[in-house]
Amino acid sequence: MRVATGITRIYNGSLINGTGSAPVRDAVLVVERGRITYAGPAGGAPESHDDADQIDANAGTIMPGLVESHFHATYYNVL
DSSP states (O other): OOOOOSEEEEEEEEEOOSSSSOOEEEEEEEEETTEEEEEEEGGGOOOOOTTSEEEEOTTOEEOTTOOOOOOOTTOOSOO
């Protein structure tokens, strides 16, 4: 299995954590080496690393762990 390297920080969005609780406004998500290490309010986020990839969510929605994993069984011989 390949695991991502480096640090990615996604900020400026509303975090939906999938537990049914209310969205966290002005949230930050930090991913280090392919693992989520922080997901929560920007005020409690760890300091940003200079070498981290920064992604501005543009006031959109951050949904960690959401995977698009469907296929169309009726398709065949599609390149």
